[in-house]
Amino acid sequence: MFGFILRRSAQSLIAVIGLLVLVFFLSRLTGDPAYLYLPLDSSEAQRQAFSEAQGFNDPLYLQFGRYLLGVANLDFGTALSRNRPAMEVALEAFPQTLKLAVIAMSLALVFAVVVGSLAAAKPDSLFDRIASTASLAGASAPDFWVAIVAILVFSVGLGLLPTSGTGTPLHWIMPIFVLTLRPFGLLVQVVRGTMISALASPYVKTARAKGVQRTQIIFRHALRNSLLPVITVAGDLAASLVNGAVVVESIFGWPGIGKLMIDAIVRRDFALIQATVLITAVAIFVLNILIDLLYARLDPRIRFQAK
Amino acid sequence: MTIPADTKQKPTARFQVLRLIARNKLALAAVIFLTLVVLCAIFGPWLMGNLVDKPNFRARNMAPFSLAQGWAYVLGADTLGRSLLARLIVGAQNTLGIALFAVFFSMLIGGFLGLIAGYSRGALSNVILRVADIVMSFPSLLLALIVLFSLGPSVSNLVIVLAVTRIPIYLRTTRAEVLEVRERMFVSAAMALGAGHMRIVFRHIAPIVLPTLVTIGAIDFATVVLAESSLSFLGLGIQAPEFTWGAMVATGRGYLANAWWIAFWPGLAILLTTLSLNILSNWWRTYADPQQRWRIELARSKKGIPEKRT
Numbered sequence: 001m002f003g004f005i006l007r008r009s010a011q012s013l014i015a016v017i018g019l020l021v022l023v024f025f026l027s028r029l030t031g032d033p034a035y036l037y038l039p040l041d042s043s044e045a046q047r048q049a050f051s052e053a054q055g056f057n058d059p060l061y062l063q064f065g066r067y068l069l070g071v072a073n074l075d076f077g078t079a080l081s082r083n084r085p086a087m088e089v090a091l092e093a094f095p096q097t098l099k100l101a102v103i104a105m106s107l108a109l110v111f112a113v114v115v116g117s118l119a120a121a122k123p124d125s126l127f128d129r130i131a132s133t134a135s136l137a138g139a140s141a142p143d144f145w146v147a148i149v150a151i152l153v154f155s156v157g158l159g160l161l162p163t164s165g166t167g168t169p170l171h172w173i174m175p176i177f178v179l180t181l182r183p184f185g186l187l188v189q190v191v192r193g194t195m196i197s198a199l200a201s202p203y204v205k206t207a208r209a210k211g212v213q214r215t216q217i218i219f220r221h222a223l224r225n226s227l228l229p230v231i232t233v234a235g236d237l238a239a240s241l242v243n244g245a246v247v248v249e250s251i252f253g254w255p256g257i258g259k260l261m262i263d264a265i266v267r268r269d270f271a272l273i274q275a276t277v278l279i280t281a282v283a284i285f286v287l288n289i290l291i292d293l294l295y296a297r298l299d300p301r302i303r304f305q306a307k
Numbered sequence: 308m309t310i311p312a313d314t315k316q317k318p319t320a321r322f323q324v325l326r327l328i329a330r331n332k333l334a335l336a337a338v339i340f341l342t343l344v345v346l347c348a349i350f351g352p353w354l355m356g357n358l359v360d361k362p363n364f365r366a367r368n369m370a371p372f373s374l375a376q377g378w379a380y381v382l383g384a385d386t387l388g389r390s391l392l393a394r395l396i397v398g399a400q401n402t403l404g405i406a407l408f409a410v411f412f413s414m415l416i417g418g419f420l421g422l423i424a425g426y427s428r429g430a431l432s433n434v435i436l437r438v439a440d441i442v443m444s445f446p447s448l449l450l451a452l453i454v455l456f457s458l459g460p461s462v463s464n465l466v467i468v469l470a471v472t473r474i475p476i477y478l479r480t481t482r483a484e485v486l487e488v489r490e491r492m493f494v495s496a497a498m499a500l501g502a503g504h505m506r507i508v509f510r511h512i513a514p515i516v517l518p519t520l521v522t523i524g525a526i527d528f529a530t531v532v533l534a535e536s537s538l539s540f541l542g543l544g545i546q547a548p549e550f551t552w553g554a555m556v557a558t559g560r561g562y563l564a565n566a567w568w569i570a571f572w573p574g575l576a577i578l579l580t581t582l583s584l585n586i587l588s589n590w591w592r593t594y595a596d597p598q599q600r601w602r603i604e605l606a607r608s609k610k611g612i613p614e615k616r617t
Contacts, residue, residue, distance in 0.1 A: 015441045029457035124602065133333065136589065140581035142533055144540045145556055145574030152567050189589075197598070243448035247537055261449060262541065265456045273453070277445075284444055 077271030097256035116191025138185025421481025
């Protein structure tokens with residue numbers, strides 16, 4: 001198992017480096033940051049001096065080499081827009097997104113498993129039809145629009161919830177709701193689908209013939225076997241959860257990594273873009289490895305043999 | 308299987324699909340709505356052309372459900388007094404068009420790379436798969452934001468970015484299928500007859516893989532519509548004066564307190580379109596699955612009494 005973790009980490013490391021190279025050169029294409037960071041009436045000479053001081057005048061490969069050297073020494077550069085170490089700023093925002101994502105994903109998983117199982121227990125019943133349609137709607141809804149409608153109803157209309165920001169527990173409700181919606185919708189479909197085929201399988205028939213209780217059949221026999229594909233999909237959804245976080249954070253003014261990244265892109269803050277991308281990528285790769293390990297825990301047929 | 312039998316069967320099979328869809332109210336509604344949207348996308352600009360940009364200052368921020376300014380303003384008007392209904396109808400073209408091109412290109416490129424990766428099992432195949440892994444594992448929206456900001460937002464860049472983020476899906480599916488198909492008898496036979504690699508890949512393997520790709524493309528279409536809307540909403544997608552439904556929601560965002568309809572209708576249009584697409588693809592999945600098909604064939608035909616199967 002240790003060998004497996006090592007191998008996967010090596011693969012992920014290559015992927016992270018590839019991503020950093022991509023982001024480094026792409027962000028350099030966006031234009032000269034000197035125009036954004038110096039006052040509008042600054043002279044050409046001042047801009048030159050600024051670029052020179054920041055090293056933006058050097059050839060790209062030199063800049064990249066310097067960047068890699070810095071990363072090796074855990075120096076990720078300075079976030080120009082905030083005049084602070086880029087990694088410090090990114091690490092401050094990261095937990096805010098992580099909290100949102102973990103809560104949203106847990107809620108989505110729990111609700112999806114319960115709703116999906118109950119829907120699969122009686123296919124084509126009224127509950128099943130409502131659950132299927134509602135989950136499809138959840139999976140199809142544009143999250144930014146749901147966020148706006150939620151603000152419209154609960155903040156503008158009813159005045160119950162704050163429109164944006166952080167602080168009170170009330171601030172958490174809408175971002176989490178919006179972020180939960182799509183994974184919930186997609187997961188209900190997966191749970192329902194796998195549960196329907198699990199409930200039609202021979203071992204469930206056997207259990208039924210033995211007189212095992214219905215709830216026990218659903219949650220003990222069928223659900224356990226249906227969990228694997230659910231976890232696969234949930235893992236794939238984690239990356240797209242970051243997509244949702246970008247939208248949700250920018251609408252609700254949530255000080256997370258998604259909003260930080262948009263700010264950094266718009267302000268041509270190269271060091272900050274790289275730091276946020278690096279953190280997001282590492283987080284996702286760690287998650288992928290964790291999911292693989294969880295797989296082995298859940299499914300005894302999977303073993304990490306060194307091939 | 309002889310050819311005459313095949314041609315004889317096809318029309319009835321197609322007719323049966325339509326008949327079964329018509330029996331499912333939800334699927335029928337989805338088909339009708341999508342047909343409407345497609346018609347809007349094709350004929351909308353031609354029908355509504357001048358209404359879209361025409362400011363009507365008497366209708367500024369006009370509330371919906373009033374016919375005071377004529378039928379075009381039944382869904383209200385935006386801050387410049389432009390008819391929202393007309394903009395919705397015309398916006399369908401860009402919204403669907405961009406997604407269509409993106410799906411087409413990602414299918415084309417992903418399919419092509421997948422054929423190579425599946426057929427040639429060499430170092431090249433490994434490189435392709437690794438790159439696909441990188442693209443897959445990183446949040447597509449962030450990648451798209453970075454690329455769009457560097458290359459500048461435009462319709463063609465939007466299509467490129469959306470296509471690139473979806474390529475790995477087609478690539479992996481194609482590769483998996485190719486790995487299986489290349490072991491089949493007819494491929495060995497073609498090889499034995501001396502067919503070149505190109506001929507084997509494009510004449511013998513590709514046609515087998517294509518239907519799967521088209522199915523995935525249809526399912527993926529809704530995701531691409533959503534992705535484009537998100538990008539346009541964040542301001543890095545389509546740029547004025549061009550607009551999509553996502554961009555329309557972004558415009559309305561600033562006027563939530565006094566004119567909710569500007570942001571509400573285009574979002575609803577996106578929701579209904581993606582929902583219809585998902586309903587249909589779900590329906591199709593059930594229909595195509597021999598173990599599940601009876602659910603559709605039995606459903607709603609007078610309290611579970613099965614219809615005679617043909």
